[in-house]
Amino acid sequence: MSSGKLWELREEVLSCNLCPRLRAYSSWVAKEGKRFKEEYWGKPVPGFGDAEAKLAIVGLAPAAHGGNRTGRPFTGDETGRWVIGGLYQLGLSNLKEGKFRGDGLALRGVFLTNTVLCAPPQNRVRREEVANCSRYLRETLRSLPKLRVVLTLGSVAFNAVAEVLGIDSKFAHGTLIHAGELILMSSYHPSPLNTRTGRLSWNQWIEILRHAWKLASGGYED
Numbered sequence: 001m002s003s004g005k006l007w008e009l010r011e012e013v014l015s016c017n018l019c020p021r022l023r024a025y026s027s028w029v030a031k032e033g034k035r036f037k038e039e040y041w042g043k044p045v046p047g048f049g050d051a052e053a054k055l056a057i058v059g060l061a062p063a064a065h066g067g068n069r070t071g072r073p074f075t076g077d078e079t080g081r082w083v084i085g086g087l088y089q090l091g092l093s094n095l096k097e098g099k100f101r102g103d104g105l106a107l108r109g110v111f112l113t114n115t116v117l118c119a120p121p122q123n124r125v126r127r128e129e130v131a132n133c134s135r136y137l138r139e140t141l142r143s144l145p146k147l148r149v150v151l152t153l154g155s156v157a158f159n160a161v162a163e164v165l166g167i168d169s170k171f172a173h174g175t176l177i178h179a180g181e182l183i184l185m186s187s188y189h190p191s192p193l194n195t196r197t198g199r200l201s202w203n204q205w206i207e208i209l210r211h212a213w214k215l216a217s218g219g220y221e222d
């Protein structure tokens with residue numbers, strides 16, 4: 001992130017303790033629950049990407065051994081391979097996969113973040129935790145001056161972004177809603193639960209990303 005506003009937000013996020021359950025779990029995983037030898041991040045995981053982004057992608061939360069380990073969203077886990085790999089296929093990422101902070105990953109026109117910025121147990125978040133973290137979601141979207149499309153992954157992210165944008169709608173895969181100058185899109189979350197079961201195929205995922213980027217970059221509009 002390069003803009004001052006995003007940097008300030010990052011600093012604020014890093015010292016956040018609003019959700020004791022999530023802070024305790026993220027820290028515990030980083031100390032006692034490790035699956036990898038390397039040092040874990042174990043703190044809130046701020047968004048990452050292009051400060052001039054036209055497309056924001058919002059997931060659920062950092063994975064305990066993914067973002068919570070590496071300190072960057074969609075980095076070091078299977079979901080991240082779909083997200084970064086898909087962006088790479090569209091020419092929006094310089095790497096096929098994000099492996100660790102400092103790997104040189106650079107996104108073009110895209111910003112990545114999560115609804116909740118601390119890893120939750122069993123990937124399940126509570127309503128009050130989403131509400132707590134919505135302040136950062138709102139500020140992140142506000143801090144991207146060129147933003148045109150927000151692609152949400154899964155129903156929790158969709159509902160959280162819809163609330164931030166003042167939209168009253170229910171999640172469905174492929175939804176596209178205009179909200180003033182922004183467009184809200186939704187997809188099934190490319191988590192192993194959906195990708196390994198065939199609920200979301202690679203081709204479907206690429207089409208969603210391609211559509212979102214075309215809308216964001218002014219290619220065409222449905």
Ligand code: SF4
Binds near residue numbers: 019
């Ligand atoms: S989930 Fe968000 S609001 Fe809750 S402690 Fe982490 S950064 Fe703070």
